[in-house]
Amino acid sequence: MIASLRSATLLGVEGRPVTVEVHVSVGLPAFTIVGLPDAACREARDRVRAAFVSSGLAWPARRVTVNLAPSSLRKAGAGLDLAIAVGLLVATGEVDPGVVRDCAFLGELGLDGSLRPVAGALALVDATQARAVVCPAPSVAEARLVPGRSVLGARSLAEVRAALTGREPWPEIGAPEPGPAAAGAAGPVPDLASVRGQEVARRALEVAAAGGHHVLLVGPPGAGKTMLARCLPGLLPALAAPDALEVARVRSAAGLALSPLGPTALPPFRAPHHSCSPVALVGGGSTQLRPGELSLASGGVLFLDELGEFPTRVIEMLRQPLEDGSVLVTRAGASARLPARVLLVAATNPCPCGEGSERGACRCSPAMRARYTRRISAPLLDRFDLLVRVDRPSLRDLLGGESAEPSRAVARRVAEARRRATARGVRANAELADDRLEELTPLAAGARSLLSARIAAGELSARGLGRVRRVARTIADLAGADEEVGAEHVALALELRAGRAVFLGERGE
């Protein structure tokens, strides 16, 4: 007899519907799975059989063929185990086919018949075209984030069978206990109030958060670059519900735990180490196309500490995704579009010894310094609207009594500035189109003369001018100036680019 069930497999951060067909016929006892399963999926043979026997079910000593359709799509992982097992129950007449007609099944089976959670439950449930979805108890909370589906949870194959045959009701699955693993993946966000001194860098972070401008922090070790970057998620506006769901979907597809309280409104913060491989950063892999750090940071902050230590090949990969806000990962078998809407924050030392920004302290030869700064290419450098020099805080700042402005106060100004940007039809000022700059950033007389002096001195290119104008617009928004961009705003925008000299000076441009 033949049974046909609905399930789904993961590709990138999207689910793809899969139909599991199970055929049980007379013949030598055999169990074959066809339809392009990957290694983990093919091993379902042994898991399903052991789970059957452990659950006290009779294994059909007949010829069993499982087909996973569409057969051109590579099926990854063990998430189809439950659908195959239930398909066998239907094909052997144990369960009525009518019961499973409008139901999808997701879950990995243990040898003891227990149901294990699957990665990407959120996307998988979304992809199944069924009214009801049966999934492992630990995935129920995640599956319920998808609207319009009735989610049924179970802890074992025996429970699923009892419920499908009507012997017992579906078990009640409540919200999971908040475990230590799920509580805030990035840890608590530090408060800007704990950063001493660093007036310029603080302003840079505020402008970056308000305008979505990418920031490069240049300074010696111990200046507090990492600390500053870690404060950023606390300055960004809380994620709106659809964005929070998108963040949850990517985390789920990467197999990371979600907060037990549902999608979190705190923007993500990812800080991959500089030994990160290209695929780990942008996503990929041969079968499943898993999201990388870039997608995990989407909607929040991607922090690249020690930018100069990253292999050039790795960081250059960021150029196109930063422009598009997404990355299309293509392999021989499939391609997937992964989200990549990040605020990029990078930190680097000015030279190999790290002391380059303090006069006379650097021990590096000019050739060493040139080699070091050249690792960050001009096109990548161009993506940063803000290039800020961060020096070590002075003794007076470190020991001084007065505490700086807390993140909460800054976040309020940022939210206000973002509201102004939204009124212009963009998410943040960094996205303002070139042809709208003249209309949206009218320059006051002082501002105009300041800029023309810089252009005349050859310190500002046409592209640089556009960037300065966008940043100046953000600064004016933060100051509450609706109309004209004043000279003081442009002056600050220029100051927040001063770190550029560290790189361009060495190149002799």
Next chain:
Amino acid sequence: MSPPRPGAAGSRRARAVASRDLGRAGEDLAADWYAARGYALLDRNWRCALGEIDLVCSSGPVLVVCEVKSRSSDRFGVPAEAVGAAKQLRLRRLAARYVSERCIHPVRVRFDVASVLAGEVTVLTAAF
């Protein structure tokens, strides 16, 4: 072969004898099954250098090569499961040898597996 010595019921030899008797009884049951359905029994335990065919029978133009598997319990799975890929390949070669040595020209060769479990015979026709 000598009958099992008293007190050596669990010995290797005693088990081999029990197993052979079980196999022989299974083959009898399977032969009866084919006879009851009008097949002509051509050979039992036909041997050559390649091995042995348990039962060879025919029904009109079809030559049936049958492998009989007997078990006293299904503790280690049903008997038919023991006919793996290697065994299937061996039976195909044996069938070819049988056809050429006997100079018969069947229209079709069918491979059956007779699964005998605790005295109950189940024949899987055209098993592979």
